[in-house]
Amino acid sequence: MKITILGPAHPYRGGLASIMETMARTFRRRGDEVSLRTFTLQYPSLLFPGKSQTVDTPPPGDLSIVRCVSTVSPFSWWRVGRQLRRERPDFVLLKYWTPFMAPCFGTIARIARGNGHTKVLCQIDNVEPHEHHAVDKPFNRFFLRSVDGFVYMSEQVRRELAAYTDAPALFSPHPLFEHFGGRVDRREACVRLGLDPAVGYALFFGLIRDYKGLDLLLDAWARLRREGRIGGRKLIVAGEFYTSPEPYLKQIAALGLQDEVILHDRFIPDAEVKYYFSAADCVVQPYKTATQSGVTQIAYQFCTPMIVTNVGGLAEIVPDGRVGCVCPPSAEGVADAIERIYAPGVLERFRENCIEERRRFSWEEMCSRIAELYNMVR
16 A cells, blocks of 8 residues: 555654654555655644754654644645645545644645545544643544544544544554663663662653643652551652643642652653663553553553553553552542552562553554555545
8 A cells, every 4th residue: 555644753752753653664564655744843832832842863764754744834734735636645644632733634634635546544642632722623623524534542532533523433552662662670770760779669751731630649649658658669750841830849849748759850752761661660640631641551561550540541451450550530549549559469460461461552453453444435
């Protein structure tokens, strides 16, 4: 097949770029002809909450990535759409995670499909965004109705998608992030991060946004300490703030957690991810809302047990009592889950079970589902 993948890729940073690049490699290994196109501008700096959108590392040598789309330039949408219409790929694969992308992607999709041959497929992370705006629904309608078929990664997304379109949709769980490498010796990981190997660590990882419930985790940690249930362990918070850090810093101070919370408030480069997940006893995702999360797949990659809240599709991916603990999205629920996961023998059992469970999450399976979807709509 002739495939064009359009979405985040180098030099843009983060999990979305890694996903698109890995899918390009996987389709190519399957014998498909693949081109990969990305942004000249992804977000205007005014709308981007982080410090940088890009990385300084060299581009991947095994991929040809063309930067050609500005999300704020309709001229570039029309130009790329017309190019795709002329090139006639069998399908264009888009990644959709925010309504901000809808005008750009929806315009390109409509123009590309005009050749009567090219189909537009979408691997969709979210339908309704975590932070809501007045334009979300009209933007979603514009984009989602331009797509021939979807691959979704949680039942919540499927339900939300059905409110906008009856296009075919297939389920495939989020694959592992294999590019982060494998688990390293815990002592080595602790030394790399400046941590004491004699201390146990729970980990909150990833971009810090209010819906991810860091405030619940801090309250839970303080509760455990007051009740003498924390056992001298510490909490690592590793990730860049995509919201104001002040409320969290004040909460840490008010709860007296300055000596127990290790704050690495920056974007964590790919090369360092393995050290955090190898040093941690467990990963805590105290989300208040969710669809699915790439953090769970990183945890599976490193066989790091998880605590997740029972929101969105998190419990679909983390079987309670097998590879982690599922709990209500409350400070009390998170505190109880932390105590459960640190019960004697539980962490070791969960790590062993991760080896079996993670076999469900392969890039080959994801690409097979996308190819199946194409055969349904062509």
